[in-house]
Amino acid sequence: MKPAPFDYLRAGSLDEALAALAEHGSEARIIAGGQSLLPMLNMRLAKPALLVDIMGVAGLGEVRREGGMIVVPGGVRQAALLQRPGLASEQPLLAAALPWLGHYQTRARGTVCGSAAHADPSAEIPLCLVALDGEIRLRSRRKRRVLKAADFFSGMMVTQRADDELIEAVAFPAARPGTGYAFEEVARRHGDFAIVGCAAMVEAAQIHLAVAGVADKPERRSWPRLDGSALDDALNAFAWELDAREDLHASARLRRDLVRTLGRRTIEEAGRCLA
């Protein structure tokens, strides 16, 4: 359980980090908090030739508002976002979901963008980005580009990030008036990987539900304000569309059942927040 050898570059600037990525491509990996990457290195599931540490890069450490967006740059730790004053009113979904993200000890070190880059199908940050229709802001030496979260996550730990790109920031839409938000999760133990996580956003005329832990990436569906058996039917159809995974922790059938029951509970809670 020791990493394979690699070179280590503590980037002094974003340009230096981008130059290293441009030169080494898929052989290089960005390290920020390391809470997803280090387990991969220790288990030798990842064997990069070069690690580029961006935690010393100035300007990546502060959350900022850009109009209706909460912009979280690559150096912001999960605990810092959770402790942001007023987060529960600025974006209640983040305030509800972040305490489920790993443990107190890993949130103190892990970064928000790192969790997006890792793209675990059960992870809370990708789920919230997809639920809120957030953005991933990518940068390489060639160019900058912005992807919608739903386009960025493409499979189990697979994203649209090119080998020479890094995530400069992710952006979450702030809460809008007249919209209710809720988050629910089922895990074997608080802080473990979610078996199923649900994030709901309910507006005057629409319901949005995003689900993690079921398919190979977080998925979102939108419906009109259904209720009763019409909502059950919609959730059942969603559960079957997701091609649920089966693993040591839960059967595909349990995951589908959680989409129906936990999904409904999350939507109802978001609806109550709206009322």
Added chain:
Amino acid sequence: MPRLSAANRHRVGFTLNGKPVVVEAEPRLLATDALRHGLGATGTHVGCEHGACGACTVLIDGAPARACLTLAVQLEGREVTTIEGLAPAQDRLSVLQAAFRRHHALQCGFCTAGILISLEAFLREQPEPSEHALREVVGGHLCRCTGYTPIIAAGREAAALLRQASQSTAAEPLDV
């Protein structure tokens, strides 16, 4: 900054429990191994080596961190606190350590160093923690002996004693 090559060892300087230290580290060396093998600070225990068990938790610049999910080279210039740094003096336990002793909050002791470190950080951040909040923090650790209940009891008592001590105008140190 120069690139640190995989093949060589590099000098990494940081502060360990208030004292400056230097350790020689390949880039791939984990902070756990740098502390234990490089510096002989064997109080930090190594359990799972992938961040699940919490036995290796240390403080980096006051914030808890899994030392097994930290590279030694990432410690450069940081202030690191390990279990060896908690007691105020030789033969004296910290308030939290003494509460653990009173409540039998450890049996084999393998997980204890990490839990003490986490609670030390958390009680500094949150002097009046709810039982739920304490359970969440301790939830980042695996203990196979105690069933956690005495750990939570010790954490609550230590929080109360630390609050009393900070409110007390008396100059005497808290005697536990």
